[in-house]
Amino acid sequence: MVMSGSSTDRKEEPLDWSFQNHAKALLRRGNHPKSNFKRTILDSADLTEGNFVDSNFSRASMVEADLMKSAFDNCDFSGADLRKARLNLSNFKNCSFAGADIRGIRGRYAIWQGSDWWNAKLDDDLAKVLAKKWPKPEDA
Numbered sequence: 001m002v003m004s005g006s007s008t009d010r011k012e013e014p015l016d017w018s019f020q021n022h023a024k025a026l027l028r029r030g031n032h033p034k035s036n037f038k039r040t041i042l043d044s045a046d047l048t049e050g051n052f053v054d055s056n057f058s059r060a061s062m063v064e065a066d067l068m069k070s071a072f073d074n075c076d077f078s079g080a081d082l083r084k085a086r087l088n089l090s091n092f093k094n095c096s097f098a099g100a101d102i103r104g105i106r107g108r109y110a111i112w113q114g115s116d117w118w119n120a121k122l123d124d125d126l127a128k129v130l131a132k133k134w135p136k137p138e139d140a
Contacts, residue, residue: 102126
């Protein structure tokens with residue numbers, strides 16, 4: 001019996017979708033590290049279980065996008081609009097969220113290690129949860 005490989009066994013395919021409209025795009029289980037999504041419209045897109053390490057999402061619109069179970073290590077989300085996005089179980093290690101809007105997200109169970117979530121616009125209840133588990137460096 002031959003078992004199929006995981007989605008990360010696929011060839012890496014960096015994308016350059018900067019300044020484009022890809023609302024409702026399907027990138028589920030994609031392997032797209034080092035991609036450029038600067039100012040891209042990804043509203044209601046499906047990026048579930050993907051690899052987007054070292055990618056640029058600055059000023060992107062990702063309203064109601066599904067980012068669950070994806071890797072976003074070392075990504076730039078500065079100024080991005082992530083309102084009501086699904087971020088649970090995703091990896092946001094060392095990401096920049098300066099000026100990003102993450103109000104209404106589901107991301108309590110994501111990994112925020114080294115990310116500056118406190119520089120984003122977010123709901124008070126989420127801020128309390130993240131401050132306990134992923135405190136600002138001066139508060140640690």
